[in-house]
Amino acid sequence: MENIKSNFDKIMEKFNDSLTHSAPKKLNFEYLNDSYNDSGTLPKKRRHDNSQLSCDNVSNASISSIPSSPWETRRIKADLIEAKSRISKLKIEIERQHKLRAEVETLYESKVSELKKQCEFSSNKVQDVEKHLQVVRKREQGAKQELLRTQRELTQQKHHYEEELHKLQRAKLEIEDHSRQVQNSMENELSEYRRHTDKLEMELELVTDEMANLKSLLNEYKAHTSSYEALKIEHEKEQQELEVANSRIKELEYQIASYEDWKEITKKSQTRLLSIPDMDKELERLRTNNKNLQELLGNKLLLEEQVHDLKKRLAREEGGRNEAVALQVKLSHMEQELKEWIKVAQDHCLPNMLVSPMALRSRIEQLLQNDIIMISEKRNTQSETKSVKSELLDYKQKCEIYVKNIEELNVALKKHKNFKDRIQRKLFFVSKERDCYKQLLENFEKDLTFSTANNAADGAAGDVQLRTRLDMLEKTLVGYKDMCSNLEKELTNAKQLPVADQTIENVVSTEVYEHTKKELDTMRLENERLRRRKEELELELEHRCLKGDFNVGKFKVVHFAQNPAAEAYENSNNLIEKLQAEIERLKRRNKKLEEDNEVTQARLNETTNMTINIKEMNQLRAELDATNSKMKKMKECYKSASMEFREVCYLLFGYRIDRLGLNTNYKLSSMYAESPDDYLNFRLNESNHALDMLETPYSVTLKPLIESQLVGNKSLPAFLSALTLELFQRSTVTMS
Amino acid sequence: MSTAQSTKNCITLRGSAQIIVEYLKYGINSILFQRGIYPPETFENTQQYGITILMSKDKKIEEFLANVLQQTEEWLAKNMIEKISMVITNAHTKEVLECWDFKMQAELGDGETTDSTKLTSSKELKRIQSEIRDVMRQISATVSYLPLLDCICTFDVMLYTLQNCEIPEKWDETGAVFIQNAQAVQLRSFSTGLHKVDTVVNYKMAS
Numbered sequence: 051m052e053n054i055k056s057n058f059d060k061i062m063e064k065f066n067d068s069l070t071h072s073a074p075k076k077l078n079f080e081y082l083n084d085s086y087n088d089s090g091t092l093p094k095k096r097r098h099d100n101s102q103l104s105c106d107n108v109s110n111a112s113i114s115s116i117p118s119s120p121w122e123t124r125r126i127k128a129d130l131i132e133a134k135s136r137i138s139k140l141k142i143e144i145e146r147q148h149k150l151r152a153e154v155e156t157l158y159e160s161k162v163s164e165l166k167k168q169c170e171f172s173s174n175k176v177q178d179v180e181k182h183l184q185v186v187r188k189r190e191q192g193a194k195q196e197l198l199r200t201q202r203e204l205t206q207q208k209h210h211y212e213e214e215l216h217k218l219q220r221a222k223l224e225i226e227d228h229s230r231q232v233q234n235s236m237e238n239e240l241s242e243y244r245r246h247t248d249k250l251e252m253e254l255e256l257v258t259d260e261m262a263n264l265k266s267l268l269n270e271y272k273a274h275t276s277s278y279e280a281l282k283i284e285h286e287k288e289q290q291e292l293e294v295a296n297s298r299i300k301e302l303e304y305q306i307a308s309y310e311d312w313k314e315i316t317k318k319s320q321t322r323l324l325s326i327p328d329m330d331k332e333l334e335r336l337r338t339n340n341k342n343l344q345e346l347l348g349n350k351l352l353l354e355e356q357v358h359d360l361k362k363r364l365a366r367e368e369g370g371r372n373e374a375v376a377l378q379v380k381l382s383h384m385e386q387e388l389k390e391w392i393k394v395a396q397d398h399c400l401p402n403m404l405v406s407p408m409a410l411r412s413r414i415e416q417l418l419q420n421d422i423i424m425i426s427e428k429r430n431t432q433s434e435t436k437s438v439k440s441e442l443l444d445y446k447q448k449c450e451i452y453v454k455n456i457e458e459l460n461v462a463l464k465k466h467k468n469f470k471d472r473i474q475r476k477l478f479f480v481s482k483e484r485d486c487y488k489q490l491l492e493n494f495e496k497d498l499t500f501s502t503a504n505n506a507a508d509g510a511a512g513d514v515q516l517r518t519r520l521d522m523l524e525k526t527l528v529g530y531k532d533m534c535s536n537l538e539k540e541l542t543n544a545k546q547l548p549v550a551d552q553t554i555e556n557v558v559s560t561e562v563y564e565h566t567k568k569e570l571d572t573m574r575l576e577n578e579r580l581r582r583r584k585e586e587l588e589l590e591l592e593h594r595c596l597k598g599d600f601n602v603g604k605f606k607v608v609h610f611a612q613n614p615a616a617e618a619y620e621n622s623n624n625l626i627e628k629l630q631a632e633i634e635r636l637k638r639r640n641k642k643l644e645e646d647n648e649v650t651q652a653r654l655n656e657t658t659n660m661t662i663n664i665k666e667m668n669q670l671r672a673e674l675d676a677t678n679s680k681m682k683k684m685k686e687c688y689k690s691a692s693m694e695f696r697e698v699c700y701l702l703f704g705y706r707i708d709r710l711g712l713n714t715n716y717k718l719s720s721m722y723a724e725s726p727d728d729y730l731n732f733r734l735n736e737s738n739h740a741l742d743m744l745e746t747p748y749s750v751t752l753k754p755l756i757e758s759q760l761v762g763n764k765s766l767p768a769f770l771s772a773l774t775l776e777l778f779q780r781s782t783v784t785m786s
Numbered sequence: 787m788s789t790a791q792s793t794k795n796c797i798t799l800r801g802s803a804q805i806i807v808e809y810l811k812y813g814i815n816s817i818l819f820q821r822g823i824y825p826p827e828t829f830e831n832t833q834q835y836g837i838t839i840l841m842s843k844d845k846k847i848e849e850f851l852a853n854v855l856q857q858t859e860e861w862l863a864k865n866m867i868e869k870i871s872m873v874i875t876n877a878h879t880k881e882v883l884e885c886w887d888f889k890m891q892a893e894l895g896d897g898e899t900t901d902s903t904k905l906t907s908s909k910e911l912k913r914i915q916s917e918i919r920d921v922m923r924q925i926s927a928t929v930s931y932l933p934l935l936d937c938i939c940t941f942d943v944m945l946y947t948l949q950n951c952e953i954p955e956k957w958d959e960t961g962a963v964f965i966q967n968a969q970a971v972q973l974r975s976f977s978t979g980l981h982k983v984d985t986v987v988n989y990k991m992a993s
Contacts, residue, residue, distance in 0.1 A: 605868045606951070609944045610854045611958045614847065618877040618940035626878075 907979025917976035
């Protein structure tokens with residue numbers, strides 16, 4: 051706004067100047083152009099400027115050239131008036147502008163005050179904010195300090211961790227070294243074991259070779275043993291033969307000895323033979339003696355038998371006597387009985403007849419015969435009664451039949467009687483009917499005659515006649531009615547009649563009826579049967595229908611050719627074929643395997659041996675480890691023991707014995723030696739187990755002692771003890 | 787609108803055949819699963835008739851059923867089929883173990899026309915489907931009494947057609963199957979108004 055104002059002021063000043071000076075002057079419209087560039091009045095101003103310019107030019111021209119004519123003055127005046135009007139216009143414009151300016155200024159001031167207020171408010175705010183900022187700064191400083199502290203801590207921790215890292219790295223390196231060492235050692239061990247296993251394998255091979263050798267040897271030995279056994283058997287056989295021969299020889303010897311005995315015996319027997327005749331004589335004598343004795347013996351036996359017989363007889367006699375007594379008793383008893391019998395016979399026999407058993411028998415026989423006759427008679431009568439009874443029964447049956455017949459006949463008779471009654475009644479009715487018809491006929495005839503006579507008679511008599519006729523007719527009517535009722539009755543009877551007739555007929559044709567009845571029954575049964583059959587068939591039909599039975603003639607069954615079933619069948623067939631082929635193959639293979647069974651068996655054995663070998667190897671390895679560790683322990687133990695032993699020897703005998711190298715050399719250094727170089731050297735002579743003393747620089751100095759003890763006494767212990775004593779004395783001397 | 791109104795609840799012979807073929811598709815798949823003819827992992831769940839039915843994923847079975855059912859539909863629309871048998875046999879011995887018969891009986895429908903090709907039925911589809919659902923449930927329930935199929939089994943679908951029926955390509959005439967010592971159980975029936983379908987299972991009695 052100020053800018054606008056200043057610009058405007060400047061313009062105004064310049065304009066005023068141009069007016070007041072009225073000197074030809076070029077106006078500067080820079081500001082105007084600058085400030086009113088975007089205003090709507092610009093084209094007008096331009097025009098105005100142009101006009102101004104042209105006016106200026108005119109004025110310039112008028113000033114430069116003196117007005118010469120009134121036209122020109124007039125023109126100038128007009129111009130002037132024009133300019134003046136323009137000035138007034140501009141002034142008005144300026145005033146308007148001033149007003150605007152004042153308004154703008156007031157607006158501006160109000161705005162300034164507002165801004166000032168705002169400024170104050172903002173300054174207050176700024177102060178607050180500054181205070182806050184200070185607080186914040188303080189906090190920031192605190193935070194910074196903390197940050198520093200934490201950074202320091204961090205660095206410390208970092209250092210700490212780095213150190214730790216270093217340590218760990220070092221540890222790691224160490225571990226790596228260690229592991230490498232371990233690995234190396236492991237590798238060494240492994241190579242050792244490998245070597246060991248190689249060695250073992252070599253040994254194994256050797257052993258197997260040896261085994262093979264041993265086997266061959268064994269076979270040889272076996273052959274030897276078999277030959278040896280054969281030899282043995284032969285030897286045994288020979289021995290047996292020898293024994294047999296020996297026994298034979300002994301037998302022969304025995305025989306020889308027995309022969310000599312026999313010779314003696316023969317001699318003796320010859321002597322005995324010479325004494326035979328005497329002996330014969332004696333023999334005969336003895337024989338006779340013997341015979342006598344035998345005879346005596348026979349006699350004695352005979353006597354004994356006789357005695358025995360007599361004894362038996364005696365016993366029998368005694369028994370007989372006893373029996374006789376008993377029989378006598380019995381006899382008396384029997385006689386009594388006989389008497390009784392005789393009495394009985396006398397009672398029964400005829401008085402004139404002699405009493406005897408025969409008579410009694412005949413009597414009894416007679417009685418018996420009578421008995422028999424009576425029995426036969428009785429039987430006859432019994433049979434007769436039976437026959438009579440049967441006849442009676444027959445008659446009874448017949449009688450019953452007759453009674454039945456009679457009853458039937460009676461029934462028939464009754465029926466016939468009924469029938470007869472009915473027929474009679476019928477007859478009666480028929481005759482009545484006939485009478486009736488006859489009467490009717492007569493009436494009609496009378497009527498006819500009456501009518502013919504009527505024509506001749508006069509009218510008065512006609513009425514009477516008509517009346518009588520009417521009565522007559524009524525009578526006949528009643529008669530008809532009666533007849534009607536009779537006929538009706540007859541009809542009812544007749545209705546009943548056929549049934550009766552039928553029954554009669556049935557009675558007559560009972561057989562036919564029975565037959566028909568039977569037929570009916572059979573038909574009925576058949577009907578039942580057929581019905582049942584039909585029902586069964588229906589059920590079956592239904593069942594079949596359910597089951598899927600169908601009328602083959604009416605329908606046909608179709609199915610899709612490529613159905614799963616067909617596929618499955620094919621697959622299964624293929625599978626079966628395949629399996630059969632495989633079976634064949636396997637069979638062949640089996641055969642082959644059976645043929646190569648031995649080979650495979652051997653192979654199998656090999657494989658098992660291999661596995662066993664590996665197992666063995668592992669076992670051996672484990673054993674090796676165990677033994678190695680044991681050995682180490684033992685070594686340590688021995689070492690400590692040997693050290694101890696050496697120490698003890700040194701303390702007891704005053705010499706330290708060191709073994710030098712592998713040459714069985716021993717170095718002796720005394721406890722009392724003056725320098726470590728003073729030592730003796732010995733060597734074990736293995737041939738005669740003796741120690742040879744070797745020359746050392748120190749031994750050279752001990753010549754007299756060697757000569758006195760070793761050469762003279764030939765004793766190493768003595769020499770050593772002497773040396774010890776000497777050295778001891780020397781040391782004590784020096785000490786003292 | 788009027789034409790739509792008039793055809794709203796109308797089932798034609800072809801439509802009836804379609805319904806039956808659909809039932810056969812689900813029924814056969816269900817039997818295949820229930821009877822364990824194929825391993826259960828080759829089946830997947832499907833919702834149909836308001837129940838879950840397991841359908842085979844095996845491409846071969848799907849193809850076979852599609853072929854068979856297409857022909858079945860054609861013949862059913864002409865009323866040339868007496869019955870459809872699904873036969874389960876032992877794959878090795880070819881012995882028939884089970885036979886599921888779907889017997890077709892032609893019905894007159896509404897009986898408005900005598901022309902057999904233009905018969906219609908106004909039975910509601912919902913009712914038909916509910917009837918089918920009952921049969922399907924019964925099929926699932928048969929597992930409880932049917933003998934266990936403890937061998938490798940396979941199946942075939944046989945159509946009992948009229949004698950004058952022409953045999954198309956890839957189809958063969960075969961003989962009827964018989965089961966030794968058979969036991970038959972009739973399941974529920976359903977009807978489309980034009981076809982009545984009886985489902986009967988014949989199975990070999992366990993000796």
